[in-house]
Amino acid sequence: MSHPIEDPDAPRRPADQEILPDGEAGPVEDRPGGPQAGPTAADLALQYAAKSGVKRSDSGQIDVLSSIGGIQGLAESIAPGLVFTVLFTLTRDLTVSLVAALAVSAVFAVLRLVSRTPLTQALAGLIGVAFCAVVAQRTGNAEDFFLPGFFINGGYIIALTASVLFRWPFAGLLFGFIRNEGIEWRKDPARVRAYAVATWIIVAVLALRLAVQVPLYLAGNIAALGSMRVAMGLPLYALGLWLAWLVSRPRPAAAAGPSAVG
Numbered sequence: 001m002s003h004p005i006e007d008p009d010a011p012r013r014p015a016d017q018e019i020l021p022d023g024e025a026g027p028v029e030d031r032p033g034g035p036q037a038g039p040t041a042a043d044l045a046l047q048y049a050a051k052s053g054v055k056r057s058d059s060g061q062i063d064v065l066s067s068i069g070g071i072q073g074l075a076e077s078i079a080p081g082l083v084f085t086v087l088f089t090l091t092r093d094l095t096v097s098l099v100a101a102l103a104v105s106a107v108f109a110v111l112r113l114v115s116r117t118p119l120t121q122a123l124a125g126l127i128g129v130a131f132c133a134v135v136a137q138r139t140g141n142a143e144d145f146f147l148p149g150f151f152i153n154g155g156y157i158i159a160l161t162a163s164v165l166f167r168w169p170f171a172g173l174l175f176g177f178i179r180n181e182g183i184e185w186r187k188d189p190a191r192v193r194a195y196a197v198a199t200w201i202i203v204a205v206l207a208l209r210l211a212v213q214v215p216l217y218l219a220g221n222i223a224a225l226g227s228m229r230v231a232m233g234l235p236l237y238a239l240g241l242w243l244a245w246l247v248s249r250p251r252p253a254a255a256a257g258p259s260a261v262g
Helices: 041-051 070-091 094-115 120-139 142-165 170-178 189-219 222-231 234-247
Strands: 017-019 025-027
Touching: 070 094, 070 120, 070 142, 070 222, 070 234, 094 120, 094 142, 120 142, 142 170, 142 189, 142 222, 170 189, 170 234, 189 222, 189 234
Parallel strands: none
Antiparallel strands: 017 025
């Protein structure tokens, strides 16, 4: 490959300088996007969307099952709580029920390790179950196994509500990426409103969980609480995600009108 011949008489620029758009040399640190420039809000939004796991099917619709981790991800979410609820209802032995729930969660992590599939969801589930088990064991109340989930749920509600108020609706960050809108949708007030409505749907799902489950927790009804936790976990979230996708669909492009006759 040939290389351009450098003019020996041309002035040299320091190694730490670069030609700026206006043709002048300047320090690399001072140029836009230089080493000292941190990631922008747009960069962070796209990075989050890329890692969210939300996927689009070949038909152009959201792939809800894949977005929640597939059948295995669904099982990882449901099984530990279900095992805890069933065992405690039958035995009334808190320690045995907690150990069984932890064992089930650990098995899923090992399965992912053996199959060399991403461990993130299984490990997060194992850590979550372990934390819930510690809380329940320390208080001695079986219903406290479900208590941390209420605070996590409430945290999500606050974060999602804030995303709408600051005009960065959560649904837009998820769906805008897989619709190839990036964050350009933020320039269109109609798209911002659509994604805000979609985000409120997800908030409603989370709020419904609390409205149903907190009274069961206060009543100490473990069987009903565990059943509702399973039913209103990923399955209900998946339904909310699908509805949010539908209501935030871009409008079809207007058909071109007949050409004017000269």
